[in-house]
Amino acid sequence: MIVPTLRQMRYVTALAREGHFGRAAEVCAISQPALSMQLRELEAGLGVALFDRGTRGVRLTGFGAEFAARAAEILRAADELAELARAARDRLSGRLRLGVIPTVAPYLLPALIPDLTAARPELEIHLRETQTARLLQEIHEGRIDAAIVALPVSEPGLAETHLLTERFVLVRPEGDAARPVPDREALREMRLLLLEEGHCFRDQALSFCGAAARPREMLDASSLGTLVQMVGAGIGLTLVPEMAVPVETRSAAVSIARFAPPEPGRRIGMVWRGSSPLARHLPDIAAIVRDTALRLRGVAGHHQVSS
Numbered sequence: 117m118i119v120p121t122l123r124q125m126r127y128v129t130a131l132a133r134e135g136h137f138g139r140a141a142e143v144c145a146i147s148q149p150a151l152s153m154q155l156r157e158l159e160a161g162l163g164v165a166l167f168d169r170g171t172r173g174v175r176l177t178g179f180g181a182e183f184a185a186r187a188a189e190i191l192r193a194a195d196e197l198a199e200l201a202r203a204a205r206d207r208l209s210g211r212l213r214l215g216v217i218p219t220v221a222p223y224l225l226p227a228l229i230p231d232l233t234a235a236r237p238e239l240e241i242h243l244r245e246t247q248t249a250r251l252l253q254e255i256h257e258g259r260i261d262a263a264i265v266a267l268p269v270s271e272p273g274l275a276e277t278h279l280l281t282e283r284f285v286l287v288r289p290e291g292d293a294a295r296p297v298p299d300r301e302a303l304r305e306m307r308l309l310l311l312e313e314g315h316c317f318r319d320q321a322l323s324f325c326g327a328a329a330r331p332r333e334m335l336d337a338s339s340l341g342t343l344v345q346m347v348g349a350g351i352g353l354t355l356v357p358e359m360a361v362p363v364e365t366r367s368a369a370v371s372i373a374r375f376a377p378p379e380p381g382r383r384i385g386m387v388w389r390g391s392s393p394l395a396r397h398l399p400d401i402a403a404i405v406r407d408t409a410l411r412l413r414g415v416a417g418h419h420q421v422s423s
């Protein structure tokens with residue numbers, strides 16, 4: 117029996133995660149035939165199959181699932197060994213892998229990257245935009261170092277720090293600007309446009325409206341920009357976080373209104389694995405993110421709204 121190499125273990129975990137040879141090969145930066153050959157050789161050396169290859173895709177065998185789980189732990193430990201030297205320095209340098217949720221990334225990152233580059237020119241920033249559940253999984257797997265998400269996440273093993281609290285505002289057609297702002301009870305009876313399932317902002321908006329039992333009254337979209345443009349076309353109304361207002365409403369025929377107190381909102385924070393070798397440096401990075409986010413919130417707060 118052979119001893120699997122770290123490279124082979126990366127191939128196994130990539131295919132287990134992606135469930136598709138083409139996508140796994142792309143993640144591993146090798147050709148699909150080469151990936152398939154490497155895994156066949158590994159299975160031959162182990163004397164047992166790791167994957168069931170069928171017409172409906174690739175699935176782990178029972179042994180393969182246990183192997184992939186153990187391999188992921190070994191790879192995470194190996195990656196952490198490589199981070200120890202960097203973590204021992206007074207200032208973090210080199211690669212920083214940062215994840216951001218889609219309802220924050222387009223508004224924060226254009227300002228954050230120049231700020232981070234100016235404050236920490238020794239860092240090489242790698243960005244990842246996806247939904248919260250995937251970001252948290254990738255933090256646990258050691259595939260990213262930290263993520264900017266809506267709080268709380270309250271997951272064992274993760275540290276979190278608050279960055280800012282931002283309000284949600286009401287976006288409605290331009291012709292509705294003079295109308296009274298609906299309260300949450302009235303909002304439940306209107307056509308509310310929301311992000312698709314999986315976005316935490318959808319759940320936050322539903323929580324404010326108390327509309328979870330009325331999903332057929334709503335239309336779903338994949339981005340805040342689409343929601344705002346649909347409102348401009350007269351299809352309905354929506355909620356957006358205040359940071360998104362300057363970007364998403366500048367070319368749409370919409371009006372922006374603030375809700376009466378207590379206003380809906382969310383807490384944005386940064387999270388990372390508490391056991392990460394980089395953990396002692398990440399609060400300093402979070403402080404830079406916080407400064408940028410607060411500045412942007414101030415810009416958004418000066419955006420003209422009706423009340």
